[in-house]
Every structure is written in structure tokens, then in C-alpha cells.
């Protein structure tokens with residue numbers, strides 16, 4: 328059994344803990360929270376033995392080998408770096424970093440700790456349907472483009488409208504639609520089509536200065552991919568990858584619940600499988616496999632790292648195209 332600790336005690340951590348336990352590979356031993364009572368409540372609910380409110384003590388005294396980090400975006404880099412320095416494997420929520428310099432710094436710390444593994448928790452790339460779409464793309468006679476839409480009204484936008492500034496809508500915490508739901512779309516685009524040649528992002532800003540929604544255009548050699556992302560309105564559109572007469576149609580490009588190939592004659596073929604009830608189960612299994620047998624799964628691990636590197640670069644380039652900078656950033660010198 329792999330022992331893990333957690334940073335962040337919101338619902339996404341509970342969902343990951345549930346997936347980890349369901350996989351049969353993981354045991355939660357240690358909970359970090361800024362508040363002792365929050366840590367204790369989470370630990371009690373999930374049968375964890377240890378709680379900490381001090382990060383250094385969490386890393387130095389906690390009896391775990393892997394940390395799952397689900398703190399606000401702007402904290403991921405420093406917490407991941409600290410964890411690696413303590414020799415812990417890291418599963419860090421997306422987005423892992425906010426710029427390439429941070430990614431390279433993590434690479435440097437990893438180089439000094441060659442046995443440590445760092446995973447960006449991009450859950451959908453571990454799911455069968457993500458791979459099915461990729462296989463189907465390779466069978467298309469030609470790709471003419473894609474339109475991927477992920478727009479979900481966030482209950483936290485109510486707080487923005489009420490004059491507050493929740494983390495995910497704050498420049499102080501590297502928030503915004505692109506850094507949230509946009510990460511899934513970036514993983515789709517880069518995972519399925521590779522890195523684009525040219526990108527542009529057209530955001531609609533909220534009162535707090537982040538992109539509440541936006542449209543990204545990714546130009547490839549022979550086609551363009553359009554990403555519609557938003558947290559300030561709902562969209563009920565499906566997403567599609569266009570061949571010539573045929574297309575791949577998805578109910579949602581992050582959830583990938585239903586994936587269909589629409590052939591040249593207009594017939595629809597289901598090419599997906601029913602998704603797991605817990606969408607984090609596949610990644611929990613994959614991360615455990617790499618840690619348990621690093622040599623066997625090294626190629627997978629390196630491919631995920633490369634994808635993560637490219638996705639974070641794409642997100643940064645999109646932000647830069649829209650002159651969207653987070654608190655404390657010096658964008659002109661970041662690339």
C-alpha cells in the first residue's frame with residue numbers, strides 16, 4: 328500500500344482520496360490544513376492517523392511517501408518544490424505551474440532527486456475515452472479542425488458578483504477560466520494534435536481582473552482548433568473534431584462521457600466506454616503503477632511529463648497573447 332498525505336481539504340481532495348482508496352493502491356495517512364480543526368475533521372472522516380498545520384513538519388515528520396496537492400493554483404509550484412526536496416513523490420493538481428521557468432525549476436529539483444516522481448493530475452488523459460479519441464483521430468483521412476467547449480457557471484462567480492474575490496477568480500492565486508477549465512482543453516489540444524504553431528486568446532474579464540470566459544485560437548499547419556472556456560456562463564454545446572465528411576463528437580471534452588464517431592454516411596458509432604463513477608480513479612491507478620514499478624512505466628511517465636511541459640507552455644503563451652498577468656509576474660521576461 329502506498330502512503331499519501333494531502334494539502335488542501337476542499338471537495339476535490341475528497342474525490343481524489345475516494346478514488347485512491349477505491350483503487351486499492353493507496354492509504355491516506357496524513358492531512359495538512361492551515362486549520363487544526365479542518366485537518367482533524369478530514370482525517371477522522373478518512374481514517375488518517377496524522378494531522379499537521381505546519382508545512383515543514385508535515386513534510387519532515389509525516390509518514391507518507393507521496394503528497395497530493397490541491398491548494399490554490401499559485402501555491403502549487405512552491406509546495407511541489409518543497410515536497411520534492413523532502414524526497415516525496417508529488418501529485419499536483421492542474422495547472423502544475425504558472426510559467427515555464429517554474430516548470431524548469433521543478434525539473435532541476437527532480438534531477439537532484441532521481442527516484443522522486445512528479446505527476447500533474449490531468450485526470451482525463453488517463454481515461455480510456457481520451458485514448459479512444461486519439462486513436463480515432465489517427466484513422467481520419469484528414470483533420471480539418473476542432474471546436475472544444477467547456478463552460479460551466481461557477482457558484483463562486485456569485486461571490487464575485489457580490490463583491491468578493493474567491494481564489495479561482497483572483498489574480499493573486501493565478502485564477503481564471505483558462506487556468507481552470509481551460510487546462511482540460513489545453514490537454515485535449517496538445518494531447519491529440521501536438522503543439523500549435525501560433526496561438527491567441529480573447530478573454531472576457533471579470534470585475535476581479537481574471538478571464539471569466541474566453542476564446543482561444545490554436546493555429547496548426549493545416550487547421551485551427553478553437554477552445555471555448557468559461558466559468559461565468561453555461562454552455563450545452565457538444566464538442567467536435569472535424570474530418571472531411573466525418574467527425575468525432577463528444578458530449579464534453581473534459582468529462583468525455585459520450586464519444587461518437589460520425590462516419591462519412593452520417594452513421595454514429597459509439598467509440599467510448601462508460602466512464603468510471605469517480606473520474607480520478609484512472610489517474611490514481613496510473614500514478615500508483617509508476618511508483619510501484621518505475622522502470623516498467625518510465626516511458627509513460629516521461630510522456631506525461633512532456634505533455635505537462637507543453638500544456639503549461641501553451642497556457643502561458645495564451646495568457647501572454649492576452650496580456651493577462653498574475654500578481655507578482657514579470658511576463659516580458661518569462662519566455
Ligand SMILES: NC(=O)c1ccc[n+]([C@@H]2O[C@H](COP(=O)([O-])OP(=O)(O)OC[C@H]3O[C@@H](n4cnc5c(N)ncnc54)[C@H](OP(=O)(O)O)[C@@H]3O)[C@@H](O)[C@H]2O)c1
Pocket residue numbers: 334335336337338339359360361362365366397398399400402420421422448450494495506507
Ligand atoms: N482535477 C479536477 O477535477 C479538479 C477539480 C477541481 C479543482 N481542481 C484543482 O484543485 C485545486 C484546488 O481547487 P479548489 O477549488 O479546491 O481551491 P480552493 O478552494 O481555493 O482551495 C483549496 C484548499 O486550499 C486551501 N486554501 C484555500 N485558500 C488558501 C490560501 N489562501 N492559502 C493557502 N491555502 C489555501 C484550503 O485548505 P485548508 O483550509 O484546509 O488549508 C482549501 O481547501 C486547483 O488547483 C484546481 O485547479 C481540480
